[in-house]
Amino acid sequence: MLKVGLLGAGRIAVVHAAAISAHAGSTLAAVSDFIPESAQKLATAYGAQARSNEEIIADPSIDAVLIATPTDTHSDLIEAATEAGKAVLCEKPVDLSLDRARSCASAIAKHGMPVMVGFNRRFDPGFAAMKTALEAGEIGKTELLSITSFDPAPPPVSYIKVSGGLFRDMMIHDFDMANFLMRDLPETIHAVGSSLVDPAIGAAGDVDTAVVTLRYGDGRIAVIRNSRRAAFGYDQRVEVLGASGMLQAQNMLENNLIKSTAEGVTGAKPVHFFLERYMPAYTAEWAAFVSAVTEASAMPVTLQDGVDALAMAEAAQRSLDTGTPVDLKTV
Amino acid sequence: MLKVGLLGAGRIAVVHAAAISAHAGSTLAAVSDFIPESAQKLATAYGAQARSNEEIIADPSIDAVLIATPTDTHSDLIEAATEAGKAVLCEKPVDLSLDRARSCASAIAKHGMPVMVGFNRRFDPGFAAMKTALEAGEIGKTELLSITSFDPAPPPVSYIKVSGGLFRDMMIHDFDMANFLMRDLPETIHAVGSSLVDPAIGAAGDVDTAVVTLRYGDGRIAVIRNSRRAAFGYDQRVEVLGASGMLQAQNMLENNLIKSTAEGVTGAKPVHFFLERYMPAYTAEWAAFVSAVTEASAMPVTLQDGVDALAMAEAAQRSLDTGTPVDLKTV
Amino acid sequence: MLKVGLLGAGRIAVVHAAAISAHAGSTLAAVSDFIPESAQKLATAYGAQARSNEEIIADPSIDAVLIATPTDTHSDLIEAATEAGKAVLCEKPVDLSLDRARSCASAIAKHGMPVMVGFNRRFDPGFAAMKTALEAGEIGKTELLSITSFDPAPPPVSYIKVSGGLFRDMMIHDFDMANFLMRDLPETIHAVGSSLVDPAIGAAGDVDTAVVTLRYGDGRIAVIRNSRRAAFGYDQRVEVLGASGMLQAQNMLENNLIKSTAEGVTGAKPVHFFLERYMPAYTAEWAAFVSAVTEASAMPVTLQDGVDALAMAEAAQRSLDTGTPVDLKTV
């Protein structure tokens, strides 16, 4: 039974607490948060203790920590927890600073403690089935990958300002999905972006609509489309064209009811946002982490994966700023 | 080049005139109608002559006639045209009287002239593909057939009164589809029906909503659902459950556009009515008739098929009237 | 916090134990089973006690019991538990004997203790959304209901022999669904059935494929299709035609992946069987029961609902045996 300390008690931590508690091989031992009342409330709900980050990391009875704190604390906590001998699952991104993420990865590399980065979408049933089909060669050699990722509505501008920008905050998931499915890093990255959804996002120096094109060394191409707003809900689709066919992972819908009237034939919208859509993915992600820790096998998503996606976000931002494609090796 | 006389110039005759004219192996030579102006107008549009039924049948240069006149003239015209040596394609039903249809079939049997009954749905691309898949054994032995056939809106009550009733007028197409797909006639027929759409239909002694169950000698089952009204348009679906799978022929839609908004995800309705839905079927039906005549091969739909479907309609009506299942052999 | 005793530790009891345990307002206190090891195993997994039916019913600290024992014990346990002052959720069917089910309902009516029958499909998200849309008048007056319910594969013949037959064992769910959606009981019931899937089922005196037609006093019609085998999985669809449109509740699929190759465009099958398909329904069913008990409000499914569905199954069996429609009032 893996004893787990949960660092952070915010929205995403609540999801993780449920997954940790529901898993037969793990138990939630402690919760921390910079708002002590939040930690206490979540701890109580699962029969765990509310403690500080430091106390949790120092407790030798705790086997693993899940880091769901603000991004700027991720690297420090990863280093502290692994030095204390704990397995770590850290929410994405590793850091907003690529340099800091890289130094964190170097530090970890020295002792080799297991660290997994929370790219939960790899564990979505549809995307996982796509990965399996690709690896099985069901559509032959991959040629063109297309990722669509639209949020239902933009976050508050206050959040945008500290988010690191659309590429580091939102598209980073899609960069990792590209790395997951294409099994290689792109050579060049070109970004086009605009503020179309909310002028305040543009005023804050960010974009809310973007298309990024990735070109790989072997000529393959990927294109990622992001928007901070889709009136119909959370739009998360992936499509791969291969030499002998195409795979498409479609949205999950709110229900299976269809209404046909004189106005047309209407079905349900996609499930509203990431908590609904990726709930099965969070559960599967935690199970994969527990398996890797208990079996001492390779982490299914590594800290290097987190650094790679962050470097791609950095390159995309630079491409947007300069108006030209950026060689990923120069980042 | 098959020279064709078209008897009738009404709505369905207009469709046939276009098919006859467009086919490379046939030409429209003459058109008749009890309203001479209608015959003249249609003849002019295709460079044909407006003539009487009698003149067309008597003209030795005419190879085939297509009968699209009122139902009560069908049997007489089939007999007259075949006696004059012409191949015949006659619109369904053969007759409203089962006895008269049977005597017509007997008369034709004596000289063996080729007669085809216009069960156009057998030539619908979706239903034809289903037939092909069934014959190829793609779902194994058929077990349960379900036919859905809803009109967009009921006809005028004046039409209902002379139509022969829902079973002879509307469900007769579905009886033939069952015979086409099941390759056998049912043993017993049970009908449930109501007037729910328009009380005037009930007052005229007919039903507008009906479910008919067919039981075959080998235990297989078919169920047919009819309604005179579907607010969203013409609903024509067939579904077959077999030992190793299921086939479903779905509706054709007005277009392929999908709109996703906060209200839901909306697509187009089915094409509105039979002229839109079955236009490809009418074209293919005519081509099949021309092939059978010119190659002197078996008619793809026979007069006996028309009699069989009419007998099933008769049995369904009797079942509705008595409230009990009817043995088809007793009809 | 509702303290719950679970009678039975079989396959469906395991599902209920998880729902009871996961609900914030209920806790699993005790589990019984005629195989003590099964009870012990399930009890241990949820920190509950393994006890006998009698001990659980006699324990005044237990507020409610969930009956998931063999069918022939249901009526006795319902009576015993309610006499002991407990709220009851009992799996369907109430009994295989309509007389016994009715005497049980009479016994309960005297003291008025809350009893709910486990027609879980009423709580399926798609069917519940359909019910809401119907009640909101989204398609106007209902006219024609169609229920499709195909199992992936037949149960062992040993089970068939004690099941009470297809109508009481399998179609009983569909009878309740008809009652739920049509808000009335039918007047007449007509059944057609065959043994097509497995001759051993026919040899055991049962059918494996059936179509049942229901006619209501106001002329509305419902048709239910059942098969014990669908090679592609569990097929659970409901369709309602109304005066101004149609509602269709479709299957849930295993995943959202689509593969397009030279062979065609292929998507996932429906989820395999009832445990996968109706897991959300079981959770919602339990929540509805807890709400009704704690708020002392009306049970969302009553014992009378259980008796009604059983009477319809009885009528369907009689119709199959006699070959004629049966008046429900005569059952």
Next chain:
Amino acid sequence: MLKVGLLGAGRIAVVHAAAISAHAGSTLAAVSDFIPESAQKLATAYGAQARSNEEIIADPSIDAVLIATPTDTHSDLIEAATEAGKAVLCEKPVDLSLDRARSCASAIAKHGMPVMVGFNRRFDPGFAAMKTALEAGEIGKTELLSITSFDPAPPPVSYIKVSGGLFRDMMIHDFDMANFLMRDLPETIHAVGSSLVDPAIGAAGDVDTAVVTLRYGDGRIAVIRNSRRAAFGYDQRVEVLGASGMLQAQNMLENNLIKSTAEGVTGAKPVHFFLERYMPAYTAEWAAFVSAVTEASAMPVTLQDGVDALAMAEAAQRSLDTGTPVDLKTV
């Protein structure tokens, strides 16, 4: 009745001949081709005369010409035919040389004769319905356009070599679709492309897989995906994200049959190639041309539209060659 001369008797000319002949307001008077036998055969099929380009253009009884000759003759024939007072419908592209296309447009501008360029996809029912919905504001302000255009299989390399390259030969349709739907020309164009499908295409200096990103002056973005090969058939989809929703025009399928077996749920592929997919579009295109000529109204697609799309292809090629985005104004 518009008397029409058809210049060219190749594959696409055959399609146009049928549309011209079937239209009630036009008749096919003459056909030319550099292979006289081809012209004769097509002319005979429609009761027209086989003549030379020069004879057709010089014949004062001919009202309009449809130019379906090799691309390098388009500009000369447009100029000659309009100088002879004929309305012109010319197949795309106007020319492989942007300069020549522009000089042709200048020449035409002087006398103002009506010239339409054959961007048939504007008349596809799905895309036309999308345009109508956009103009009606059904999804609010457009933000992100995505066009998918995959051919079923690459043409022979011999064709590739004289085609002008993927951007001028294939993506030119998509550039026009972008102009049609976005109602503006982009400011900058960035192309990424590779030869993945067939190395011989790369050896010939062309690409077979490409993604082009368009950025508009108001910040809107469009992305076009092309591949010369899709194993499942012709893939032609358009998707527009707007402020209040999304529109998707989907593929037309070969039929509406669905097969469900233990292997999955399989539907038909998209119709195979452009002749099948765009047959309704060719018919509607011709009808629009006839209307514009006979009513002396504005051409629905102008010669300038042809020049604009060609300039975008030129910019895309330049972007691919240089690896950087290209300002459309510099082309």
